Amino acid sequence: MALFNKTKREINAKIVYFGPPFAGKSTSLKFVHRKLKPEHRSPLKTMGGQRDKMLFFDFMPPELGDVNGSRVRFHLYTVQGDVATPSTWKTILKGADGVVFVADSSSQGVTASRDYLEKLREYMAGFEQTFEMTPCVIQCTKGDLPEAALPAAMTQALGASGLTVLPAVASSGEGVLQALSAMVKQVLARLREQHFEDEAVDPNAACESAIGDERAGEQPSSAVRAPVAEDSSEIGNRPDEPALAVPSLEISGTIERSDDGSFRIPLSVKYGAHSKSYCLSLALSAVEE
Ligand SMILES: Nc1nc2c(ncn2[C@@H]2O[C@H](COP(=O)(O)OP(=O)(O)OP(=O)(O)O)[C@@H](O)[C@H]2O)c(=O)[nH]1
Ligand SMILES: [Mg+2]
Known part of the structure; x- marks a missing residue:
């Protein structure tokens, strides 16, 4: 659930990149980070040990505008490594405002993707959350490989009707920003329903306008928050x-x-x-x- 920092007039929203091993979660997160202007995002950070290494950063493009007088900072997380335990995933997913489900659409990856989407539903049910409450966008990676399933086939194979399912090639970045943009749009719509009814923002601007020169150096920026408790949104709100x-x-x-x-x-x-x-x-x- 989004955290509202009343003093800074900032809303902190958490987006988690979840999916089966080797689907392209880290590749996607790193691509997004490279494409954001350094002045709009924090450095990419890792935390944890060899097994469950968390990868995260935050960004706040100014073009996104105010949400009822507050700016929105998006915190992106994933867990690196194919051995992440359920408890690690649950810790990261707790309090998420949205999940980008990175599905592997290669012929070997569809079954694992279906199983992981089921796991995601389970984990979220543990927090009494559904995809109606916490939006999920499915980013189908490996679309460049021969025999990769198209989004329509992935929707069917994953039992994901009703969710936004988009094609991508994480290794080249194709479709990655579009998936994030769709995610941001849905998170903002939820924020608007929950707390903020009269803001005028352009959610499409959230990612696209923040795309910068990937060769630019990193700038220090604001601290990245740790995963937060499920309903901490009530504090200070x-x-x-x-x-x-x-x-x-x-x-x-x-x-x-x-x-x-x-x-x-x-x-x-x-x-x-x-x-x-x-x-x-x-x-x-x-x-x-
Ligand atoms: N051909 C192709 N390869 C990809 C694509 N996305 C990721 N890869 C490759 O797949 C491998 C796994 O990518 P990662 O980003 O590490 O996957 P991950 O989901 O973070 O994996 P874990 O952290 O191990 O769970 C890497 O060698 C990537 O280069 C894609 O869209 N197409
Ligand atoms: Mg990874």
Whole structure:
């Protein structure tokens, strides 16, 4: 769910690139990063160990305009590596405002893509989310390979009718920005329904206008947020709150260890007169010195 930073008048929306191993998730994310003007995006960052390495950055093209007086920053995430565990994916997917499902449309990739779309539905159901609530755009990669399935065939094979299904070649970048643009458009439509009813923005401008010279050097930009709790959008988003109230955070119970080895830390977030409970899942992996 989008986070609203009232002080900065910024809406932070999270988009996750999800899909089967080797479908082209990392290639797509890196392509988007290269194509954005450096002044509009953060550096590309990685976090985590050998197994579940997260790849992420954020961007905020000025041409997108205001949403009810606030600017929208999009945070893009994926997990790198074919061994990402369900708990890693669930952590990343939690609180997502949209998912770009990177499907592999090569003849060997269709079955895995169908299975992973099913997994995605399952994970989202665990957060009580559906594709009606959290939009999903399907980017069919490897369209350059012989015998690759066309989007219509992928829609049928994946059981994805009702979703936007677009062709792409991640390795050349063809179709990658179009898929992101469709995603951004759907996320903005949801934001508008949820919180912001009278903004006038051009969602198509979000990606296209931010395309820059990929040879340009990186500029420092704003911090990238970590994956956020599912309904943290409520924090600081109430019209009756004083603008300068500062949220406080405390551990509200006993830290437990889950079956998958991660730690579950119960947290209480207080904001003005409001209080909300969260659970932080923390997976630790050793870093070789
Ligand atoms: N021909 C072709 N190759 C692609 C395409 N997209 C990705 N690849 C290649 O497929 C391989 C896997 O791409 P990645 O971007 O690493 O895939 P991924 O989904 O991030 O994979 P994991 O992180 O391992 O799950 C790389 O060798 C890419 O160059 C495409 O559209 N066409
Ligand atoms: Mg990858």
